[in-house]
Amino acid sequence: MIVKHQILQRIDNKPIVWDAYFKSDSTKKPLVIFCHGYKGFKDWGAWDLVAEMFSEQDLFFVKFNFSHNGGTVENPIDFPDLKAFAENNYTKELNDLDDILNFILSENFPYKNIIDTKNITLVGHSRGGGISIIKASEDQRITSLITWASISDFGSRFGSNEDISAWKHHGVKYVLNGRTKQHMPHYFQFYDDYLANKDRLNIKKATENIRIPQLIIHSLEDEAVKFSEAENLHLWNPKSDLYKITNSNHVFGASHPWENVKLPKSLDLVVHKSIAFIK
Template identity: 65%
Template sequence: MTYKNLVLSRDSKKPIVWDAFFKTDGQQKPLVIFCHGYKGFKDWGSWDLIAEAFCEAYLFFVKFNFSHNGGTIENPIDFPDLNTFAENNYSKELEDLDDILNHLLSENNAFKNEIDFNHITLIGHSRGGGISIIKASEDSRITKLVTWASVSSFGKRTSTTGDLELWKKNGVKYVLNGRTKQQMPHNYQFYEDFKANEKRLNIELATKKINIPYLIIHAENDPSVLFVEAKNLHSWNLNSQLFKISDSNHVFNALHPWLEKEMPSALQKVVTKSISFIKDSGA
């Protein structure tokens, strides 16, 4: 069963749009929550195909848009709301992830009887990997962690990029989206939030705290987040597994839009390895 564009309404906060993919057999299934990356969204490229693959493996798969990713309830694809995008930050993404998890595990979730509350996996891609690492280090409900092409530091992407004084003076800086050609705004509050929560947002410290099974998947030739970042994560938690993908890019050779009926072979390897890891009781 596939449920698209469900809406989690929240008091005094922007709503979260989410999808659920699962077999409606009345059996409780391990919960898998997928976190998209920077300039990403739940319906990007091949993400529906991966959701279907997890569903076929008898997992309860959820993907969602971070509330300030630039999408809207009416149009959750791409970035029609750049004013909201400008107000995003890491703390809001962590709060979003906590709220979607709380909802899925609550009595208000209509699908609660299909979910095994004792088996919860986070999967995060790119920046979403960093968010997932921090969340897994803080929340004892998470039982497994998988990161795809994850960043290993928020600091170097936040405090050392561009002219901080100019950013502060102008109140905003812009990053070009190469696909949509939009100038994506980042208000200075992004940096202020990072500095105010710098210890919590330290991915190295969070990785060292993780004591659950952790799988790191990364393309050896990733041009966006270099493979050395995967090696960093593995070195900080030697109990983790590092799985290398050859001949692939940052999104495992997918693109948006993805018009094929099958996912690219590199992404298929990622999905197959991830499902095996999640279902392995000894992992």
């Protein structure tokens, strides 16, 4: 069963749009929650196919848009709301993940009877990997953690001191989206929020505190997030499993839009490794 573009309304917060993929029988299924990365969204590329593969293996797979990723309820694909994008920060993404998890585990969730609430895996891609690591270190409900091409720190993403000074002076900086050609804004509040929550947002410290099974998957040739970041994560938690993907890239061979009915070879391998790890 596929349930698409559902809306989690929140008081004093932007809504969260989510999908669920699962077999509609009475068997209790491990819950898998997927977190997209920077300039990402739940319907990007091959993520629908990925979700179907997880559900075929008797897993309850949920993917969602972070509330300030630039999408809207009416158009959750791409970035029609650049003001929301500019107002995003890491704390908001952690709050979003907490809210979606609380909702799924609540009495109000329509499919609560087929979820094994004692078996919850976070899967995070790229920046979503960093968010997932922080969340897994904080929340004892999470029972396993998988990251795909994850970053290993947040602070270095902001650039040099000169970059930060210029950003503060102008109040906003722009990043070109090579695919959509949009100049995507970031307000300086993003950096202020990082400084205010620097200790919480320390991925190294969070990884060292992980006490649950952790799988790190990363491409050796990743051009966006270097393989050394996966090595960092593995170093900080030696009990983690590190799986190298060769001859691939940051999105494991996928692209947007993805028209093929099959996953690219590398992403197919990523999915199979992840499912085997959960099971």
